[in-house]
Amino acid sequence: MAEHSDNAEKQMRGAAFKKMVKAQLETLDEVRAIQKRTFRYPDSRQEFGFDFDILLNNDEHWLIQCQTSLGDITQKHEWRAYNIQKIQEMNKESLERVKRYYIVFEDTAEHGSYSLAHRHKAGEIKSVIDGYVSVKEMVETIQEYAFETGERSSGAQYALRGLKKEKYIKQILENPENFRRYFRKENIPGLDYYVYVKILSKLGISCDEAVSSLKAFDNARVIGKLRGANGRPSNAKTDVVLKVIYNDGSEKAYTLSLKRSTGRRKDISVYQTSVPHLCKCIGIGDAKLEEALNHFQECGSGDKLDEKYPKDREIITRRIKPFISEIESCAFSGRGIPCAGEEQYQYADYLVLIGKNEVLIYTIDEYIQILRDMKIERMFGTVFTWSYQGTRGKSIQLNTASLLARIEGKTK
Numbered sequence: 001m002a003e004h005s006d007n008a009e010k011q012m013r014g015a016a017f018k019k020m021v022k023a024q025l026e027t028l029d030e031v032r033a034i035q036k037r038t039f040r041y042p043d044s045r046q047e048f049g050f051d052f053d054i055l056l057n058n059d060e061h062w063l064i065q066c067q068t069s070l071g072d073i074t075q076k077h078e079w080r081a082y083n084i085q086k087i088q089e090m091n092k093e094s095l096e097r098v099k100r101y102y103i104v105f106e107d108t109a110e111h112g113s114y115s116l117a118h119r120h121k122a123g124e125i126k127s128v129i130d131g132y133v134s135v136k137e138m139v140e141t142i143q144e145y146a147f148e149t150g151e152r153s154s155g156a157q158y159a160l161r162g163l164k165k166e167k168y169i170k171q172i173l174e175n176p177e178n179f180r181r182y183f184r185k186e187n188i189p190g191l192d193y194y195v196y197v198k199i200l201s202k203l204g205i206s207c208d209e210a211v212s213s214l215k216a217f218d219n220a221r222v223i224g225k226l227r228g229a230n231g232r233p234s235n236a237k238t239d240v241v242l243k244v245i246y247n248d249g250s251e252k253a254y255t256l257s258l259k260r261s262t263g264r265r266k267d268i269s270v271y272q273t274s275v276p277h278l279c280k281c282i283g284i285g286d287a288k289l290e291e292a293l294n295h296f297q298e299c300g301s302g303d304k305l306d307e308k309y310p311k312d313r314e315i316i317t318r319r320i321k322p323f324i325s326e327i328e329s330c331a332f333s334g335r336g337i338p339c340a341g342e343e344q345y346q347y348a349d350y351l352v353l354i355g356k357n358e359v360l361i362y363t364i365d366e367y368i369q370i371l372r373d374m375k376i377e378r379m380f381g382t383v384f385t386w387s388y389q390g391t392r393g394k395s396i397q398l399n400t401a402s403l404l405a406r407i408e409g410k411t412k
Contacts, residue, residue, distance in 0.1 A: 010068070017106055017189040018051055018066040020177060024135055024191060025054060025064075027171065030146040032057050039087045048080045048087070050101070056142070058149055062100040064138070068189060069105065074116065074132075077103055081128045100130040104138045106189050136192045139168070140356055165258045165354050166218040166239050172196050173216040173242055182207050195359045202350070202361045203242070203254050210247040217241045217345075224344030226337045229277035229395065236346035237334030257332070257348035257364070261355050261402040268353070271331035271398045272389055278396070281336040282326045289319040300392040302379055317380045324382055331384065331398050333364045353404040360404050367403070376401050 025031050031054050038049035050063035063084070065077050081101040088097050105117070117132035119125050133141060143164065171191060172178065178190040182197065185207070190196065205211070217223065218240050228234030238255040245251050259268040273281075275297045279290050292312040299305040305312055320327070330336040334347045351367050353360045362370070371383040378385045384398040 013189060014066070014068050016177070017068050020189060020191060021064070021066045021104055021135060022052065024139060024171070025052065027167070028139065028142060030057055030142050031055070039084045041087055042090070048083045050077070050080065053098070057146065060099045061096055062102065063098050065103050067103055067105045074103065078127060078129060085128060101128065102130055102138060102141070103132045104135060105132060134192070136195070137357065165260050168354070169240050169256070169258060169352065170216040170218050173199065173214055173240070179214060183209075183211050198359060199352070199361055205244060211244055212247050213245045215243045215245065217243070222345065224342070224346045225340040226334055226346050227340045229274040233340035237332070237348040238345050239348075241345045253345060254350065255345050255348045256350045256352050258352045258354060259402070261353045261404040266402060267385065267399040268402045269397060269399050270384065272395055274395050278327070278330070281330055281338070282323050284323055286319050288315060292316045292319075296386065297388070297396050298393050300388040302386070313380070320380050320382070328368050328383060329364070332368065353402060355404045358404060370403065371401060
C-alpha cells in the first residue's frame, strides 16, 4: 500500500509539473503552438514521442519532455529521441522535422539531476538530447534562440528582452503553487521556486507569516512615472511592485528594480539622463562642476573630454565628491528625481539581477556598498562608467559592474 501511495504521489506531482511547464510555454510569444505528437516506423505499431511538440515562430519544431527527476529514466528518452531521428531520416520529405530535443526537470529535483545536466552541458555525455534544463533555462533558451534567429537589431533585442524580465519575475511571485508550497508547506512543484524563496527571504517575508495572497504589478498605472530630462513623464526605477496581503487585511509593498545580466554583458545600464536634469535632481550648485559635466555630455567620452577640455576631468573628480552618494542613490533607486504626478511606487528599494542560470537580489544601498568594498571605482571617483546612448551631446548614461556576470563568468 505504501509503494502504491508513493507511486500515486509521484504521478500527481509529475502531472502537476507537466501542467505548469505547458502553462509557462503558453505565455511565450516565441511559441506559436503546443501539441502532442508521436512517431512510428512504417508497418510498426510502436510509437515514440515526448510530452510536447512546440512550434516556434520560425516554423521549427522542438520536442520537450517533463521530468520531476532524471536518473535512469533518461535512457528511455534518449532511446525515444534516437528513434524519432531515425524515423525522420526515413521520411526526408517531411516539412515538420524536429530540430531539437530537451528534457525539462523540476528546479527542486535531486542533486543528481543537476549533476547530469552539467555533465551533459560540458560535453561529457554522448547524447542525442540537446539539453537537460530547468524551466527557467528552457524559457531562456527559447527566447535566446528567437533573438539570435530574428531580424531585430541587437538594441531592440535587448530592450524586448528587458520587457520580458518583468513578466518572468511577476509570474514567479504570483505562481499559486509557489505560494502554497512556501506558506502552506504543500509538497508540490512550483515555477522556479528557488527564485521565489530567494526573493521573499531577502524581503524578510517568513513562510510562517499569516499571508493570504501576493500580488505583483509591472504596469505604469500602478507604479507611476518619474519626471524625465525633457520634462515629460518617464519610466520609474521600479519595474515590479510586490504587495503582500495579510490575513487581517493589512498590506505591505516592496519595490524591485530588475536588471538582466549575462556573461556577454559585464556591466548593467543604471541611469540615462541629461547633465542639467541630474544637477537639478541632486541639487548641485557648483557652477564649475556643472560646466565641466556639460562639457563631458558634449564630448560623450573621457578620451574626447581630455582632448577638448584637458582640465575638466580633474575638476569633475575633485568637485563631484560631495555629491557621489546622492548621484549613486539617484541612479539606482530614482530618489531625488521628481515624480510625474503623485508618488506611488516609483522609487526602487531592491535590485534584482537576472542571469542565464542565477538570480540575485540586494537592497540598493547594499549593492552600492558591495561595489565600493570591491573597490570598483570607475570614472570621476564613482562606481559608474560614464558614456552616452543615442545622439552624442543629448544625454549621459551611467553603467556599472554586474556582480552576477562576474559570478556566472567564474562558473562557466
